[in-house]
Amino acid sequence: MRFSGFKVIKEALTGHKGWGPQWRNPEPKPHYDFIIIGGGGHGLATAYYLVKEFGQKNIAVIEKGWIGGGNVGRNTTIIRSNYLLDGNEPFYEFSLKLWEGLEQDFNYNAMVSQRGILNLIHSDAQRDAFTRRGNAMILNGADAVLLNAEEVRAEVPFLNFDDARFPIKGGLAQRRGGTVRHDAVAWGYARGADQRGVDIIQNCEVTGFRIENGVCKGIETSRGFIGANKVASAVAGSSSRLMSKAGMRLPMESHVLQAFVTEGLKPVIPGVITFGAGHFYVSQSDKGGLVFGGDIDGYNSYAQRGNLPTVEDVCESGMAIMPMIGRSRLLRSWGGIMDMSMDGSPIIDKTHIDGLYFNGGWCYGGFKATPASGWCYAHLLATDTPHKTAKAYRFDRFEHGYMIDEKGMGAQPNLH
Amino acid sequence: MIINHPILGPRDAQEFTYLGDASLLNRPDWQANDAADQFYNYQYLRDNPAGEHRELWFHEQGDRSWLVVTRNTVTHEISKVELASDVARKEGRSK
Ligand SMILES: Cc1cc2nc3c(=O)[nH]c(=O)nc-3n(C[C@H](O)[C@H](O)[C@H](O)COP(=O)(O)OP(=O)(O)OC[C@H]3O[C@@H](n4cnc5c(N)ncnc54)[C@H](O)[C@@H]3O)c2cc1C
Numbered sequence: 001m002r003f004s005g006f007k008v009i010k011e012a013l014t015g016h017k018g019w020g021p022q023w024r025n026p027e028p029k030p031h032y033d034f035i036i037i038g039g040g041g042h043g044l045a046t047a048y049y050l051v052k053e054f055g056q057k058n059i060a061v062i063e064k065g066w067i068g069g070g071n072v073g074r075n076t077t078i079i080r081s082n083y084l085l086d087g088n089e090p091f092y093e094f095s096l097k098l099w100e101g102l103e104q105d106f107n108y109n110a111m112v113s114q115r116g117i118l119n120l121i122h123s124d125a126q127r128d129a130f131t132r133r134g135n136a137m138i139l140n141g142a143d144a145v146l147l148n149a150e151e152v153r154a155e156v157p158f159l160n161f162d163d164a165r166f167p168i169k170g171g172l173a174q175r176r177g178g179t180v181r182h183d184a185v186a187w188g189y190a191r192g193a194d195q196r197g198v199d200i201i202q203n204c205e206v207t208g209f210r211i212e213n214g215v216c217k218g219i220e221t222s223r224g225f226i227g228a229n230k231v232a233s234a235v236a237g238s239s240s241r242l243m244s245k246a247g248m249r250l251p252m253e254s255h256v257l258q259a260f261v262t263e264g265l266k267p268v269i270p271g272v273i274t275f276g277a278g279h280f281y282v283s284q285s286d287k288g289g290l291v292f293g294g295d296i297d298g299y300n301s302y303a304q305r306g307n308l309p310t311v312e313d314v315c316e317s318g319m320a321i322m323p324m325i326g327r328s329r330l331l332r333s334w335g336g337i338m339d340m341s342m343d344g345s346p347i348i349d350k351t352h353i354d355g356l357y358f359n360g361g362w363c364y365g366g367f368k369a370t371p372a373s374g375w376c377y378a379h380l381l382a383t384d385t386p387h388k389t390a391k392a393y394r395f396d397r398f399e400h401g402y403m404i405d406e407k408g409m410g411a412q413p414n415l416h
Numbered sequence: 417m418i419i420n421h422p423i424l425g426p427r428d429a430q431e432f433t434y435l436g437d438a439s440l441l442n443r444p445d446w447q448a449n450d451a452a453d454q455f456y457n458y459q460y461l462r463d464n465p466a467g468e469h470r471e472l473w474f475h476e477q478g479d480r481s482w483l484v485v486t487r488n489t490v491t492h493e494i495s496k497v498e499l500a501s502d503v504a505r506k507e508g509r510s511k
Pocket residue numbers: 037038039040041042043062063064065066067068069070071072073074075076077078079204205206207234235236237238242257258259293334335336337338362363364365366367368369
């Protein structure tokens with residue numbers, strides 16, 4: 001079934017009886033060419049592009065819970081390509097370009113909204129740094145505009161411009177950035193992959209790998225052994241847990257990140273705004289809720305819930321930059337487990353075990369990467385060579401000193 | 417989270433900063449033949465377990481001592497708190 005305006009009208013006139021399930025619920029086969037572990041955004045996108053762009057067949061996505069129940073359904077939905085470093089910027093710009101055509105490509109309404117992202121500047125040093133970043137973005141074919149304080153005020157007059165400690169001195173805007181309906185990304189890729197023959201197997205936890213003479217032959221699961229030529233992990237926050245079953249220790253810590261949403265309000269915020277002096281960012285969902293977040297809690301955690309001090313810190317930052325937020329009531333907060341890598345950048349690479357591949361280390365910023373991550377991972381799986389925008393995302397970069405450390409924080413995951 | 421400081425008693429975790437896995441106490445010997453390899457392991461690779469985790473917390477807004485806290489990463493429950501200097505001494509280090 002294809003979605004179209006015609007189909008919507010037809011269903012409206014015939015009592016909406018013609019909508020069916022969007023994907024099948026198949027039993028696992030004994031063997032696949034490719035098994036992708038993790039039915040989050042990245043796993044599902046990988047399966048989709050493996051078939052669509054790389055012509056591969058006989059693929060399964062194995063998910064321990066339900067698809068979209070992980071970080072892809074928990075994030076604050078911001079997409080952007082405002083990175084500085086060579087290893088990153090071409091990849092994230094590739095991703096943003098894929099977002100721009102995604103809904104037509106997979107025929108699903110993911111509510112991709114390029115409402116723009118604005119990073120506020122509060123000091124001269126920050127203006128220098130953001131100018132440099134903007135130039136790096138433009139050099140890589142992305143868009144960036146530097147705004148002075150008056151231009152920022154004209155766009156978002158409700159901010160606290162004259163704060164004694166952190167006055168707003170300008171902003172770096174990326175107009176093509178924005179937000180996307182996160183669940184719909186998982187569903188759209190799932191539906192697109194399923195329509196092309198990919199088996200999406202839910203409620204099936206991977207509990208181990210069958211490795212013989214340095215070659216991965218398949219996976220052990222809660223529903224028995226499944227054989228495969230190539231096994232590809234894409235389990236985000238669970239990466240260390242899963243890969244330890246293959247005897248690997250990763251350059252990674254798992255941390256909890258919280259997010260918040262207020263009651264629904266009339267439209268008040270035009271795009272995404274980030275505070276440059278504390279860690280706080282906010283946008284408004286199409287339902288009207290203000291969606292915001294800040295720092296990770298800062299200690300290793302697999303709890304999928306955070307603690308109150310971070311709630312207080314995020315709300316304080318919100319009040320500092322946007323005092324009117326204090327008039328709204330908080331509806332919900334939740335947490336997700338981040339695969340925080342040692343340099344804040346991801347890994348898309350083969351492992352030292354033949355037939356076993358890895359995708360992870362997305363930290364708190366992997367949602368925007370979903371299309372490019374899927375594409376580049378599919379490229380690696382199909383061709384055994386890295387995609388040109390993902391060449392730097394190697395396992396061995398830590399060993400050889402080629403870190404991609406956007407923040408310059410060193411090997412301390414909770415500071416990235 | 418409340419960290420039961422061995423000297424100061426129960427303190428709010430907010431008074432501390434977090435460093436990470438307590439294996440960071442065991443800095444490799446820089447003169448070993450495979451020192452580069454050992455330092456790569458020490459600096460970058462982590463067990464990152466779901467469950468019990470021994471980790472370093474620094475009492476920055478308190479007595480500035482380093483603690484080894486044993487905490488469950490799934491429940492956030494803290495089961496043991498030691499002075500890092502005691503742990504290091506028990507392992508035969510001078511300080
Ligand atoms: C609060 C919050 C806010 C965020 N905000 C943003 C943002 O604004 N912009 C942005 O770009 N990024 C953001 N992120 C980060 C982004 O959500 C993640 O980096 C990204 O979703 C991770 O990739 P994924 O979608 O594949 O992960 P997930 O959706 O977590 O997928 C991994 C899947 O693997 C499954 N799995 C795990 N172990 C096993 C196993 N043993 N067997 C089978 N399946 C298994 C899990 O159940 C899960 O479904 C945010 C994250 C959080 C938590």
